Amino acid sequence: MKKHNFSAGPSILPQEVLLKASESIMDYNNSGLSLIEISHRSKDFVDIMEKARALAIELLGLEGKGYKALFLQGGASNQFLMVAMNLLEKRAGYLNTGAWSTKAIKEAKMLDDIYEVASSANANFNYIPKGFDIPSDYDYFHCTSNNTIFGTQMKSFPKTDIPMVCDMSSDIFSRTIDYSQFDILYAGAQKNMGPAGTTLVVVKEDILGKVSRKIPSIMDYKKHIAAGSMFNTPPVFAVYTSMLTLEWLKGKGGIAGIEEENEKKASLMYSEIDLNPLFTGFAAKEDRSNMNATFNLTNENLKETFDTMLKEAGISAVNGHRSVGGYRASMYNALPLDSVKALVEVMSELESKA
Amino acid sequence: MKKHNFSAGPSILPQEVLLKASESIMDYNNSGLSLIEISHRSKDFVDIMEKARALAIELLGLEGKGYKALFLQGGASNQFLMVAMNLLEKRAGYLNTGAWSTKAIKEAKMLDDIYEVASSANANFNYIPKGFDIPSDYDYFHCTSNNTIFGTQMKSFPKTDIPMVCDMSSDIFSRTIDYSQFDILYAGAQKNMGPAGTTLVVVKEDILGKVSRKIPSIMDYKKHIAAGSMFNTPPVFAVYTSMLTLEWLKGKGGIAGIEEENEKKASLMYSEIDLNPLFTGFAAKEDRSNMNATFNLTNENLKETFDTMLKEAGISAVNGHRSVGGYRASMYNALPLDSVKALVEVMSELESKA
Ligand SMILES: Cc1ncc(COP(=O)(O)O)c(C=O)c1O
Numbered sequence: 163m164k165k166h167n168f169s170a171g172p173s174i175l176p177q178e179v180l181l182k183a184s185e186s187i188m189d190y191n192n193s194g195l196s197l198i199e200i201s202h203r204s205k206d207f208v209d210i211m212e213k214a215r216a217l218a219i220e221l222l223g224l225e226g227k228g229y230k231a232l233f234l235q236g237g238a239s240n241q242f243l244m245v246a247m248n249l250l251e252k253r254a255g256y257l258n259t260g261a262w263s264t265k266a267i268k269e270a271k272m273l274d275d276i277y278e279v280a281s282s283a284n285a286n287f288n289y290i291p292k293g294f295d296i297p298s299d300y301d302y303f304h305c306t307s308n309n310t311i312f313g314t315q316m317k318s319f320p321k322t323d324i325p326m327v328c329d330m331s332s333d334i335f336s337r338t339i340d341y342s343q344f345d346i347l348y349a350g351a352q353k354n355m356g357p358a359g360t361t362l363v364v365v366k367e368d369i370l371g372k373v374s375r376k377i378p379s380i381m382d383y384k385k386h387i388a389a390g391s392m393f394n395t396p397p398v399f400a401v402y403t404s405m406l407t408l409e410w411l412k413g414k415g416g417i418a419g420i421e422e423e424n425e426k427k428a429s430l431m432y433s434e435i436d437l438n439p440l441f442t443g444f445a446a447k448e449d450r451s452n453m454n455a456t457f458n459l460t461n462e463n464l465k466e467t468f469d470t471m472l473k474e475a476g477i478s479a480v481n482g483h484r485s486v487g488g489y490r491a492s493m494y495n496a497l498p499l500d501s502v503k504a505l506v507e508v509m510s511e512l513e514s515k516a
Numbered sequence: 517m518k519k520h521n522f523s524a525g526p527s528i529l530p531q532e533v534l535l536k537a538s539e540s541i542m543d544y545n546n547s548g549l550s551l552i553e554i555s556h557r558s559k560d561f562v563d564i565m566e567k568a569r570a571l572a573i574e575l576l577g578l579e580g581k582g583y584k585a586l587f588l589q590g591g592a593s594n595q596f597l598m599v600a601m602n603l604l605e606k607r608a609g610y611l612n613t614g615a616w617s618t619k620a621i622k623e624a625k626m627l628d629d630i631y632e633v634a635s636s637a638n639a640n641f642n643y644i645p646k647g648f649d650i651p652s653d654y655d656y657f658h659c660t661s662n663n664t665i666f667g668t669q670m671k672s673f674p675k676t677d678i679p680m681v682c683d684m685s686s687d688i689f690s691r692t693i694d695y696s697q698f699d700i701l702y703a704g705a706q707k708n709m710g711p712a713g714t715t716l717v718v719v720k721e722d723i724l725g726k727v728s729r730k731i732p733s734i735m736d737y738k739k740h741i742a743a744g745s746m747f748n749t750p751p752v753f754a755v756y757t758s759m760l761t762l763e764w765l766k767g768k769g770g771i772a773g774i775e776e777e778n779e780k781k782a783s784l785m786y787s788e789i790d791l792n793p794l795f796t797g798f799a800a801k802e803d804r805s806n807m808n809a810t811f812n813l814t815n816e817n818l819k820e821t822f823d824t825m826l827k828e829a830g831i832s833a834v835n836g837h838r839s840v841g842g843y844r845a846s847m848y849n850a851l852p853l854d855s856v857k858a859l860v861e862v863m864s865e866l867e868s869k870a
Pocket residue numbers: 171236237238239240262306308309310311329330331332350748749750
């Protein structure tokens with residue numbers, strides 16, 4: 163039986179994407195060859211890469227605005243370093259909203275001076291700081307749009323004249339915002355886009371080339387752009403599967419289409435958390451993530467019963483991250499509303515039992 | 517019809533590996549979940565990663581010798597940088613045997629001083645330099661065991677007391693040599709090991725921690741080792757498929773078993789090149805690669821006829837790299853002897869026609 167998969171990442175992908183991806187391993191496009199045993203310089207794969215890049219730009223509404231999309235290796239964690247390598251000359255400002263922001267700061271600090279413009283570390287990152295200043299002479303400002311572990315999400319972004327960089331690993335392609343307010347955005351594929359193993363980086367080209375450091379080739383956005391995202395052998399399967407997911411998303415009406423579904427899922431989930439006395443939400447209400455809902459039992463003694471009920475209902479991977487505890491329901495683009503319904507049902511069943 | 521796939525990389529994988537990999541995308545191990553939508557921290561995936569790491573060490577004969585195996589992202593090209601980041605303090609010696617060595621040198625030079633101990637650039641890399649000196653006060657010596665583009669292969673390695681690093685991207689797991697003579701060896705998966713998207717790095721732990729530079733976390737072998745090759749989300753599918761290929765190799769009698777087959781394939785191929793007057797080999801005979809055979813037509817006018825015959829016989833991807841021209845038959849571990857027989861048949865057919 164197919165499970166209700168609430169995994170925080172790697173996470174659920176559309177069933178039709180899995181099917182096509184699986185078929186491509188045996189024979190790609192009736193070529194007599196597997197997708198994973200053809201040259202990345204073949205027309206078949208170059209077409210896939212170009213389509214994936216174009217779809218990313220199109221879905222984000224960034225066509226004709228000076229952006230390039232790259233599908234790189236190394237995960238979002240490698241972007242923590244690459245961003246600083248490519249943009250950090252003297253000092254940059256980071257908003258610290260969770261474990262991933264903290265790591266991004268740590269990595270960039272290896273290279274130069276980083277200033278935390280604000281942090282919610284004092285409250286175990288259960289809210290998004292607001293009303294902070296971003297000095298206008300900094301090289302760039304970095305933030306994390308959605309905090310996967312803590313279940314908070316930035317509902318708006320600061321206005322600033324310096325380049326804005328955003329780690330969107332866990333909410334890219336999930337909501338209609340003005341993506342052109344960012345100069346670099348990046349996201350590991352393994353939440354809303356595809357399997358682990360590739361990271362989408364969308365770069366506004368005109369912010370590059372301004373630092374004095376020698377940038378190693380493999381770390382240089384300009385070199386990756388010049389090579390059409392094929393500076394070296396790309397992660398073929400992860401790019402192909404991401405391309406399939408982006409096609410699926412386009413078929414759903416793009417980001418606007420999926421946003422509607424995401425809002426339905428999130429409001430169903432949070433109203434159960436709020437109305438059911440056995441559960442309490444972790445994140446500040448106004449900062450709640452539509453992707454990752456974090457919540458706890460009000461009575462820890464019910465844990466075993468609840469966990470058993472979840473298992474029996476085929477609900478998978480709702481355990482919270484160790485730094486928050488409790489539960490986390492990740493409701494990425496590919497998660498059907500029915501899965502949220504199934505989870506909410508178990509929660510209310512627990513209430514009627516208790 | 518399944519093609520005879522001579523692709524230089526990404527390249528042919530065993531049919532049984534493709535089948536298992538394809539199935540895992542729909543349902544891993546009857547879990548009700550796809551391999552690519554489960555957490556990399558799940559027991560299922562941690563077991564895969566541990567098995568892949570252990571198999572690599574076992575097959576290379578490095579058990580109990582102080583080595584750790586890592587499955588990283590970024591390709592062999594990222595190792596050009598990581599090796600230097602982790603080992604380069606003052607100066608290192610590189611043997612330049614081809615385009616990939618040249619790139620490794622270029623990348624390491626970004627950080628510090630690199631000295632070419634020898635180079636075959638003067639002869640378009642058609643041979644392996646021998647009898648060069650490696651200064652004993654250098655930080656390390658770097659070489660490329662097999663030159664994918666030019667079809668040359670190092671048959672022996674220099675004796676040196678400084679750490680020896682080897683790019684084995686295109687001949688790892690193909691022949692029985694003493695792997696413990698190397699302190700770091702690395703290889704992109706996409707030839708003898710799996711799909712593009714992961715790179716095997718085998719490190720002798722005691723050579724680490726000796727440079728003064730601050731190493732970014734994502735570039736630090738020690739951090740990757742400490743995290744069991746899960747410093748961040750690993751490329752799940754590429755690691756799983758590599759693990760399957762290593763299992764397949766073990767079933768074939770390991771490296772010794774496959775070496776026998778590789779020698780049969782290579783000697784069949786090279787004897788046709790030598791005996792057939794229509795073809796001539798590119799690489800110096802004593803340095804010929806058992807993995808990539810490079811050869812040219814003696815009469816370019818036959819090209820069209822030959823190419824048509826190849827196509828009709830279902831022979832794929834034998835076109836040479838643009839820097840060498842002619843033809844290249846890549847005969848990696850998973851290529852059946854029958855594919856070489858099919859190619860050789862077409863070559864001798866051309867001779868009887870001409
Ligand atoms: C918001 C965010 N940033 C960064 C990362 C790190 O991604 P990766 O493991 O691909 O390096 C994650 C992983 O879950 C994440 O959720």
